[in-house]
Amino acid sequence: MPDTDTEKDLVIEEYKACRELIGRNIEIIERNEVYVVGACAVVMVFAIDKGENILTIIISFLPLVLAIIGLKRYVALDATISRIDKYIKKQESKYKIIGYTHHYESSDPNPRLGNARRSVWHVLILATSVFALYKTYAVINPLKDVCGECPRLAFLCRAPESSKNSN
Incomplete structure (x- = not known):
């Protein structure tokens, strides 16, 4: 327990700052998901x-490449959030005036949201x-020579309808 009112105020302010930092990191994760999925769709x-x-x-x-970078960014931000969370738990054990993190973890110990995001x-x-392999196959069709010799396999040699040049 803090000895003075000033120490108590400092502990509460530090707690608020840590919770705010966690909130900002979660916002960054959510924006990152939206931007990467949108960018992938546009490029596709x-x-x-x-x-x-x-x-x-x-x-x-x-x-x-964008999806892999997005996953790496998520993992890094999640690790930062976990580090801050551990510090908050340590402070909650020391100062009993705060306790939200322990309460939240005890009410739902299964990290479903993190698993869903991953x-x-x-x-x-x-x-x-x-998608990348499909488009590569559509451009570089390794069976073109086989198709001339074996008409039964002609379906393997046709480029997908989506890859045909409309120009």
Whole structure:
């Protein structure tokens, strides 16, 4: 327990500052998710629109890179939040005048939101990987020579409808 009113005020202000920092980091995580998903969608639409060329292959890997960078940024911010949270818990154990973090953790010890966010990043990475491989296959079709020799496999040689150049 703080000895003086000044010490008590300082502890409360420090607690508020830590909670505010956690809140700002969560806002950054949420904005990061929206911006990365939006950027991936825009790049994918651009790559689909440009048809079959080497630029399409290069551009089709950009959403994957963005998703990986977004996941790394989420992990770093989550680690920062965890560090601040541990410090707050230590302060709550020392000063019994505050206790929200212990209360919140005891009422719901399962970190579902963090797991859900990580899952969203993994799904985005998987989806952008599939997209990049699909667009690469549409441009560099390794079965073109086989198609002339074996008409039964002709369906493997056709470029997907989405990759056809409309120009």
